[in-house]
Amino acid sequence: MTRLQKAILEVVKSSDKHLSAKEIYAKVQSAFPGVAMGTIYRNLNKFAEDKLIRRVSGLASADLFEGNLLPHNHSQCLACGKVADVHIAGMKEFVQEHIGDETVSLDLLVNVICSDCMKKDGNFVFEQPDPKVGC
Numbered sequence: 001m002t003r004l005q006k007a008i009l010e011v012v013k014s015s016d017k018h019l020s021a022k023e024i025y026a027k028v029q030s031a032f033p034g035v036a037m038g039t040i041y042r043n044l045n046k047f048a049e050d051k052l053i054r055r056v057s058g059l060a061s062a063d064l065f066e067g068n069l070l071p072h073n074h075s076q077c078l079a080c081g082k083v084a085d086v087h088i089a090g091m092k093e094f095v096q097e098h099i100g101d102e103t104v105s106l107d108l109l110v111n112v113i114c115s116d117c118m119k120k121d122g123n124f125v126f127e128q129p130d131p132k133v134g135c
Ligand SMILES: [Zn+2]
Pocket: 077, 078, 079, 080, 081, 082, 113, 114, 115, 116, 117, 118
């Protein structure tokens, strides 16, 4: 692994947040001023494939990266885009019971309005699930 690759990995691993490629780029750039955005992307993709870091995808915003490899799910705030870790005890068993098939892993994204945004504006209109399809 090159010094640059180590630096990219270290930025993700040492943060307890979910970082975008742009945020990682900004941090790595201070030590490696000439680094290209494409190099950052390429390495993040590789690290995620090699399971050195985790990619959080399917978000309203761009994919995020984190160093926490322990199984957990996420919530995203539809108002401010904040992504948080979600831990629900017994979730896998609950899902398995309803699906019937052997549940191997779970990657759940819960859409929320976070408490900060709720305080700012409590008048959000929530999408109603189609009653025929259910939630
Ligand atoms: Zn919010």
